[in-house]
Amino acid sequence: MRPSEAGYLRVSEIFFSLQGETSRVGLPTVFVRLTGCPLRCGYCDTEYAFQGGDRISIVDILTKVASYGTRYVTVTGGEPLAQKECLALLSLLCEAHYSVSLETSGALDVSAVDPCVSKILDIKTPGSGEAERNRWSNLDCLTSQDEVKFVLCDETDYLWAVEVLRERRLDRICPVLFSPVYGKLDPAALAAWVLRDHLPVRVQVQLHKLLWGEGPGR
Template sequence: MRESLRITEIFHSLQGETSRMGLPTVFVRLTGCPMRCTYCDSAYAFTGGKTVAIDDIMAQIASYGCKTVCVTGGEPLAQKPVHILFKRLCDEGYSVSTETGGGQPIDAVDPRVSRILDIKTPKSGELKNMLWANVDAVNERDEIKFVLVDRSDYEWARDLVREKQLHQKAPVIFSPVWESLKPVDLAEWVIADKLDVRVQVQLHKILWGEKPGV
């Protein structure tokens, strides 16, 4: 039997987040997630989807003629065959990133993949499910992301960055929850506190709104 993954969607768009913001990218969105963050913008990927052979996934990616790929979810690391996909993509010369919610081990991910580690804040509702060993596993190829609901989330994340010196492990991103925390407020807090972090807005939502396939 050919190895396969449960897929919600595969599409070609612009990367709206991380240091790759603005780059044309093929997104592979896997189905299923063990977390239920209060602000989740991809809850449609919790269930459904279809089982697709990795050979067919590779063929669809190739059809877009784009060498940058983001494997996301849901929670991509919850499906073990994803590691086969990572290896296939890297072996074929793709520049690959993956976005993980932090509750699954990241140490088994192919070292050629850039791991975007989302550290869950108190207001996410999923802080209890963070696997803190992942923070020790990140390196300069990776990125650490905090999705922030309000000022209390910001202060929690700020203090953690300072305590753990996270900006020395990997680039750190602070991202406001869409229509919950004003980006200008977050920007002013970061400047006032002299934090060595990147403030991120979600480019794809600014361009196309909050919907699947972008």
């Protein structure tokens, strides 16, 4: 069944920038940031997206995305899957032949996400304050086109993430990203730990923050 274009979504912003994270880092990308999130991670840099925004039809979102003339689209939040019409938007973007990625907290079910979408799934660490919200069954829905991301506050988070990585053999499922919390964990220290422990992960720094400073970036 073809997804409906008749729905509406609460949208915090739609903007064009360079992708600052994941394997798509540096690519010109349209970001559709949806409003709302059931989590409250201590390091969140998009708290302004927790509420507010504008109610926009899916048709108008697709039109706005098309106006930027790029093939890469990231649907993010907040937590985009907190709005049920997000699934329809993702499928319609895929139908329009965009290369689509979804940034999700991992706390909500991803099993119904269009298989053409690249899921960027966070695993929340103890330092986030939301580790108990991890929905581990989501790992069964991942394929090699998806990515798992750990955002690390400190060495305790790092050691916890290493244990999860090894116990669940995450690198055999999809690429794994280790990212330091901006301004809290020294990226060089994280790099040294990864090299010391010979981890099969990608150390990720947020390109947009290197370019434009603290905040979500443009």
